Amino acid sequence: MFKGEKNMARLRRLDFLLIALIYIAFLPVIGKLKLIDFMIFTIFVLSFNLLYGFMGRLSFGHMLYLGIGSYAAALSSVYLSTNPLIIILCAITAGLLVGVILGPVVSRTRGACFALINMAFNQVGYFLVVSACAGITGGEDGLAAQAAPLGFFNLQDSNIMFGFTLFCLIFVFFVMKKLIASPYGVLLKGIKENENRVRFLGYNTYFFKCLTFCISTMIAALAGALWMFNFSYVTPSFIDPGRNVEVVFAALIGGPGSLYGVLIGGGIYMAISNYLASYITRWEMFLGIILLILVFRFPKGLWGVLADKFGKAGKGQVVEK
């Protein structure tokens, strides 16, 4: 079809190996624990980007779904079982439940309304965690929780945790890639551009929007569970609506609408927030400047710039309107 398309397709099939190699290559530079953090955050950005990059719905309350996952994981480890697999299952189920409950409401909206309604729910969730349900969640102090080892699968061992997080990242990436390449992926992009037109092709867009929302909340909850494993505690900062800006930043840096862009964006955002902060006290100001440059000069993000420059428009690439 296109020039070089076949070679690119072959390369793209191996991209998960590249992701693993890059993260392993950075091990001596950044350190295991930080890299685990990077990867979890990237999973979170992937879940956010499914809504924003592909379906065109900016959720400004995505921390809620991450936090739900974290708290569900912590609570299930305290009250139910310390088996890590059960904990993860509980977290994902909690994410799904929230998606099923809130999805029908938020999916009716778009644009600013969608962003704000997500944020409103996030505020509610934050309030519940900090004060209304403080008896269970530990309020401001949070909750200490751990997963017990399951044979060799000991998530308190940082090597195992690194491997498992990397596996999760690649798995989520792989699923996303499949989804985006399928007819469903085109449907999402269609909804992004002109939802009404998609309805006139015979699709019940409302159903698909709810469904996409649920997929997104489930993946965010998975990231939340991993975060809980990594820190062995949860605090209200895991569900803090003020931190929503992080995930939006990360998606914009890398390039929303492209999976590779999200991987790059997640990594770069974490690098900036980890390292710039130790040199510059008010590093957020520079982040603001970077964002301004991005929005005005490179709306397709870093990956968009790279793809344009080398003429290899990736499949997950957003096409300029």
Add this chain to the structure above:
Amino acid sequence: MTDQIILEARGVTKVFKGLTAVAEVDYRLIKGQVAGVIGPNGAGKSTFFNLLTGLYTPTEGKVVFFDQDITKVPPDQRVVMGLGRTFQLVSVFNSLTVLDNLVLSITRFTPYYHNKSKFFFADRTNSFIKENCIGAMETVGIQEKKGLKTSGLSYGDKRKLEIAMALSLKPKVLLLDEPFAGLSDTEIDEIVHLINKIKEGLSIVIIEHKVSKLLNLVEKLSVMHEGRLIFEGKPQDAVSDREVRRVYWGEKDESSAIKC
């Protein structure tokens, strides 16, 4: 041939904040018919279409499709029932490739849609989907443009793509909202040719401004004015109808020539 009524509007009225856009329109489309609806700007033609296809719900009246009341049926369900349409301002997905535009419309009515594992996880560039898409492109004659971004197509090609998308929904009734608007004369002739090619086994309603192009194309012509149907009958009779000439060509003097 029995004259089965396939699509019917019964006393359909739409009021927008006190403005009556469509007033008590009774309309019947007979199976296999190619019908035209003309009328000056603001006559309520597009609103009427939107009522038929479900973008708006009528303030009063009923829409009946195959003896079934579909007044409250949402647009996507109407498409599934067999009511396809195009839009006045050509409406394709500019951010997608030409091929992807067709992937979206075609997969809805293939087993791919009902087999969810395929719909969500199958590669959309597989040979089954591709063959179907290329078949649809060949019908309208845009197969050379399959890899292009839709935003790079000419307006005429976008119009053809839109018709191909509407056809891939396997409609029983096709509603074309001003298919000639913004096209050159050659492009209009191509579209006319295309409509003649596809009309077999299909019932078509065309809204249009350019009356001259419709005269030889349609079997029935209706004229709308200020939300009402003021004429219905053979296209030749429409141009000689005094009331039609008055509202459509602004004629006061019956003897002056028709300029269409």
